[in-house]
Amino acid sequence: MTDETERLAVLQADIAARLRGVCSHLSEESFQELVRDVAVVRLKYDIESEASALPHRRRGLEAPGDHGAQSGPGSG
Numbered sequence: 832m833t834d835e836t837e838r839l840a841v842l843q844a845d846i847a848a849r850l851r852g853v854c855s856h857l858s859e860e861s862f863q864e865l866v867r868d869v870a871v872v873r874l875k876y877d878i879e880s881e882a883s884a885l886p887h888r889r890r891g892l893e894a895p896g897d898h899g900a901q902s903g904p905g906s907g
Contacts, residue, residue, distance in 0.1 A: 835874065842870040 847866045854862050 835878075839870055839874055842873055843867060846870055846873075 843866050846869050847862075850866065850869075851862070854865065857865065
């Protein structure tokens with residue numbers, strides 16, 4: 832099992848546990864399809880956000896949406 836496959840399985844289990852109660856009206860097949868789709872999207876964007884954050888941190892720049900220490904007049 833690859834890391835990505837393992838992460839997907841863990842995400843699916845977590846998402847299924849969280850959504851089962853509020854999605855009880857769905858058939859099991861529809862529910863599993865929903866869970867799989869949500870997990871795939873989550874995995875895709877988690878990987879992309881991890882990859883895109885690395886260059887910002889290496890260069891010491893703020894990543895988009897970061898509200899870390901500010902530089903400029905009046906700081907420090």
